Amino acid sequence: MITLRNLTLRRGARVLLDSASTTINPGERVGLVGRNGAGKSSLFALLAGGLHEDGGEFLLPPHWQLAQVAQEMPETAEGATAFVLGGDARLVQLRQQLEAAQQAGDGMAIAQLHADLADAGAHDATARAQTLILGLGFAPAQLDQPVNSFSGGWRMRLQLARALMAPSDLLLLDEPTNHLDLDALVWLEAWLKRYAGTLIVISHDREFLDAVTDVTLHIENAQLTRYGGNYSRFEELRAQQLVLQQAAYERQQERIAHLQSFIDRFKAKATKARQAQSRVKQIERMERIAPVLASADFTFSFREPANLPNPMLAITDASFGYVGEDGTQTTILRGVNRSVLAGQRIGILGANGQGKSTLVKTIAREMPPLGGQVTEGKGLTIGYFAQQELDVLRPAEDPLEHMVRLARDSGVQGEAAREQELRNFLGSFNFSGDMVRQPVGSMSGGEKARLVLAMIVWQRPNLLLLDEPTNHLDLATREALAMALQDFDGTVMLVSHDRALLRSVCEDFWLVGRGAVVPFDGDLDDYQRYLLDEARRLREAVRRSDAPGAGEAERRAPAASGREQRKASAAARQQLAEKTRPLRRELAQVDAGLARLGAERAGLLERLATALPPAEIAECGRRLKACDEEIERLEERWLELGAQIEALEATASA
Template sequence: MINLKEVSLRRGAKVLLDRVSVTINPGESVGLVGRNGAGKSTLFALLLGQLHEDSGEFTMPAQWRIAQVEQHMPETSESATDFVLAGDTRLMSLREELTRAETDGDGMAIAHAHSDLADAGEHDAVPRAQSLILGLGFKPHELDNPVDSFSGGWRMRLQLARALMSPSDLLLLDEPTNHLDLDALVWLEAWLKRYQGTLVVISHDREFLDAVTKVTLHIENQKLTRYGSNYSGFETLRAQQIALQSATFAKQQEKIAHLQKFIDRFKAKASKAKQAQSRVKALERMEKIAPVLADAEFTFEFKEPANLPNPMLAISDASFGYGEDAVILRDVNGTVLAGQRIGILGANGQGKSTFVKTIARTMPPLAGTVTEGKGLAIGYFAQQELDVLRPQDTPLEHLTRLARELGPALGQSAREQDLRNWLGQFLFTGDMVQQAVGSMSGGEKARLVLCMLVWQRPNLLLLDEPTNHLDLATREALAVALNEFEGTVMLVSHDRALLRSVCDEFWLVGRGAVKPFDGDLDDYQQYLLEEAKRIRDEAAPPKPTPAPTVAPVVKKGGRSKSTVRRELDQAEALMHKLEGEKSSLETSLSSTVDAGKIAEAGKRLQSVTEELHKVEERWLELTHELDNIG
């Protein structure tokens, strides 16, 4: 187990953890939460051995293998498959041992290397690596592409796959969902639920934490508190604790009343539609944890729009894409009305960002029309918005430039003190307004983009993954602000909690079209799993004809139960035969001293192991067919 006893940790002169004690048991899945700068990454550094406790006692099993996602951008020309496969360091080491043994002509070493490789899973290592890559959203034809050919976000997905490929007793994940779309996120959750080791994850995605963790460690005020529940359970318990703190009671009651006002308003508006009911449940959660929201250090609101054209825009027979040779979406029709809350769903690569970019006027439609209502004012938060901030400029310079360009048309003040006051609402106070943006964290940059977006007083908000760099408190503040916003919201996000609390309806972008989605997010997650399976099945190469000992499974009609039963018996007989030979070979390897015989037995053992794996797969298929026949 991992044990901290009266441990203190510092970063420079700053005390992050002061005499904390906590235990993490083997096999537990733990969410590590707390405000930015509270000490989460510092605690990870302690677990990794990169940092030592300043006082107290920290212990963990010396033999534990630790896996983590490397934070640096990989720069290599090796293929995606080879890069991920190299995450299994034991397998790579054994391959090197085999190469050395073969070069030296050492028969005994060759035999031992083959035996060790079989134990390490050499026979299915490549399929395992490729399964991780495909699960994280890559296409089958990209498996052999060089790592350097992918963009930064996709290379970080490969780093995640590489960490998952590594055999480990302790898996440390720091914001693993930042570069993932919802389809890859659903796959990652399923993978982590099957993980047998100890998991500690830092994340600002509350639904992800709920899905994969059962213990929560909360860092606050230099203390580390353990809660025996997932994030929602922790949130409820903490809300009860805060509500009992009388010192802030009056402030909380004022904020809670404000929250209650919009919760009641939107719950009253909600129809019986499944999507709207999902939103009602999210608002009820806000009602339950109102003290936590009231205690948050950061809140903001959108100003009332100057006008609300209705409809906001109308799309007619439109095609979206990047030229006649790269049409992504065709025959798009739809109307966006004032006050709508639309979630844009779609698997990775289906065209969500293309759709939003076209609505946002950053690229023209290829065909058809997008007609805007009179007075439409779009506020657009793009995925790459943080990249277009000027690193050398300060928050005050960014907002001043915006005020000079748009202020007169919007009737907004460009006085420096007014701009400073505005920045202060978004926690840019004192010297921070003069700090170069390039030296700021991702969360601070995202908060600056939100600050500039709100200042523009839009009536249509187009938000493409706005939460990637936001902590949990800021995400909650964004949800509250969006719910109070009087205009229209169109939202692309992998943050399901935000989608549930904000959106009353969903549009699905997929298979070259944009259509209303008749269902809620739970239905959509099931759709994603089915769609991923369909894509894998279409891309899979034809299965080779199996060995004649076991007849191939025919899934069409005409096969009797007795025929399948007979083939199943044959498969079982072959499995027993191979298992016997495998056991005999393993005994031979441990008792034979003749180097030549050891080498021969080692090679045969690898062959038998691979054949046994194939026969076991066939046995499972036959069993499934027999069950279907009944």
């Protein structure tokens, strides 16, 4: 058990935690949430031993093994598989000891070390490491490539695989989804659900938190508050708590005002002085309830486009790719024929390296098509959010300089381009005061992302091309982006691993893969099942290739065609869908019932917080008890249905 008791934690002069207390039990899956700068990463540093408490008590079981993702970029010529295997420190140590014993000819030590290696799982360690690598999106051909041959994002995936490879009792993951696309994210969720130790994760991905956590730890006002349930449940409980806190605060303020009124009226009268003094002591002894302070969450909206051409653009027999420094062309996508209509919301799906960013960059005019035509509608104005913010930002310039240059390049004159107007506009994106003169290179990822959004909004685009816009955004800003996109009158093309954003914004999906761009006939749940099927197929292929004689057997066996595999996978998904459909239908009804009862319960609590006649108080109390009993019954049924669906899915995937 992890125990924090009256803990104080500082970073410099700033107090991050002040007399905070909580416990985390073995095997719990904890989501650590709070605003940026609240102290989440500092608490991780305390758990990992990088910081020490400034007061209070911090207890971590001394025998627990801890694993976390190293933040430094690995620079090594070691192969990817060997690098990930290095995450299992005991296995590495035992292999080194075995090598030394063999060189010394120590037979007893060799025998013992072979037994120890078997206990440490050496027999399937390579297969497990390669399963992690493939699950995180690497191709089989990359398993033994040198680590330093990969780009930064892919090397951080290898760091994540190395952390998952390490045997651990406590796993700390700080924003593990930042460098992942949707297929790797779905695989990681499935892996974490099977993890047997204690998990603590920081993430700004709502669906990821909902999928992998069962406890939420909230940092706010230098305090830790523990909530049972995932992130969505935390939001519900916190909303109820804030309603009750505000009602209690208002009642206390009324009581204090009543007492103070008596004191003010009678403190000068000798006959009432004792009573007035008694009321002064009552006020002093009160444990003051804090008011609920409304958070100034970030919100914005896209301005109405000047016009809406329809179609926005038409792609005809196009080839997309890139031209190397030596002039050679590398084609990634061929024969693309798609049209984009006014008001359409398109989610672009596909694994990393399949061409999603190439497609978006070509439409954004950052790269020319290698063949065919991309015909733009008259008056098309593109707002492009690059996956790497520094693709469009200049580190040495400040936000105001970016806006002045943007206005100048756009040919905007007059009031809209005046410095004060640009300052006011930046202020609406939380760039106020001295921040408008802060060099962009010194800003956080979230601040850079907000600046890119501000620049896009200012241009009044009618086509938004967003390539992983949420990578550095916190939950509040992600929700603000989703709301702004829902109200946007133009067309949206979105590449994102944030499923909550994709679900709330996109109505159509394109699948980019195997050199083509095709419509995806299904929703995100269908796509997740498709990704898990693909990951399972890759893992099985690796296991077969590691088995003795597997290579010869595979050379003799005729390869199943991709079409046959897709048909089999589709048939299996259809069969599973038919089995689970009635369960999912009932689950949706239970969810609706829980939502209705939760709203009724909140209303009853709000009524009870006011002055009511005794008869109404009794009636509200009876109805509140009935609501609680019905909620308990529905929650039990919800768990039963979820277990039945999981069992069917597990049987289908076996």
